[in-house]
Amino acid sequence: MKRYSVFAIAREALNHHQGWERAWKSPLPKASYDAIIIGAGGHGLATAYYLGKNHGIRNVAIIEKGWLGGGNTGRNTTIIRSNYLQDPSAALYEKARSLYETLSQELNYNIMFSPRGLLMLAQTHHEVRGYLRTVHANNLQGVATEWITPERVKQLVPIINIDGPRYPILGALYQARGGTARHDAVAWGYARACSDMGMDIIQQCEVTGIRSENGRVTGVETTKGYIGTKKLGIVVAGHSGQVADMAGFRLPVESMALQALVSEPIKPCMDVVVMANTVHGYMSQSDKGEMVIGGGTDGFNNYTQRGSFHHIEETLRALVETFPMISRLKMLRQWGGIVDMTGDRSPIISKTPLGNCFINCGWGTGGFKAIPGSGWAMADLMARGEPGPLAAEFDMWRFREGRFIDESVAAGVAH
């Protein structure tokens, strides 16, 4: 792999840009691998990357039904934060956030991580108490967050209206090292690094069945034929229930549509990420100038990758009250992704009833921020067959045993 650098740009500029090589190869599948990962989104590619980098397992295939990073990795609002209430979540999301800090250098691929700061607005007294609790929890967990006053919120976000009639700003939970990154670049960067380690990324290849013998997976049936494997990782977000069904077990997961939208590009007006959980809206400004807006999920099972129209209206109505200046902004695009929701709104990184099959799912509405940490923990689980400290609490049997990692109460809606 030729490294990207300022010298490479200079060299190619003199060479009419003829020398850029493909970022990753597109090979045909081999007969068998040491490990197969289903799903070449951020989490699947990060899993493969850390399998190779941390554990030396490089005879790996990543199988993708559509195109690389074309699911929720390419459909989220790119927010990165780790201000979670429960200890296991804070550890996992903070691991991810800290890996994002140096990911561009590590992958030699600019993922445009921008730790611009993130505010979670408190707009009810209930939220004030909840976020004060989270700030104290974060301080004990070693996650740097602070409680700030409405005046400080106004300083950080001049376009905000802090004394709205219905939902005045009573303060905010502030994580100065939270922010955003270029979501596609995260998938592309990991894909390039995986391909460079000799791993096969096989796109346009749908898994149609999982073969097992004596409680162990032997391989997967795909639209490009049968591929054998010693270990299988299922990392398919919204379609986890479908693939788990092929493997013969059910998950405590339901798939729903979550929407986002962007406005026309405008001049820079907001250099932090703002989340308003009471009114179900969050907003940041992309480097192109678009206001990137996310809202709540639909409440019913849905695989259509488009959401209900009234959610857009509700989200925008709430945001217009909080940011009056966006009232005449035109919206350019709207899209939906299928998120896999668990009962406690925490993910599953777990062994399964099949011995050498592992699953990483249930990230719900907040998977993007966790990609590096999720891959790290999943690779650890797949390589050793047992969860490491990051994944230990996130097994799928926690529901049966009542060990919920309850972030639904702690975080309200937005993840």
Place this chain on the structure above:
Amino acid sequence: MLILECPYCGVKAEETELSPGGEAHLKRFGPGSSDDEFEAYMFARKNPKGVHCERWRHAYGCGKWFLAARCTATLEVFGTYLAQTAEPPAEIVEKIKAKRPEWKGYS
């Protein structure tokens, strides 16, 4: 926009008038059941990409719970029926089978 006909009051309600209640026809397990049965009842869901029988409440209408058979991949609605029904009624099953011959049943 999703539109379901409430089988009690006959109103064709759009989704802002309704609240979703998840998978229908779950077999309830309580005291005396095994851990596996109780876990399956409480948490494990079919979550199909296709025909889904589910609970809805006509929240901003008559307020009653009812059931609907709907395709989660296309949002096509096969019909709604009363909540006091242990399994989908025959005419709805027929309608589903006509359009989705590969359907293996609701459970």
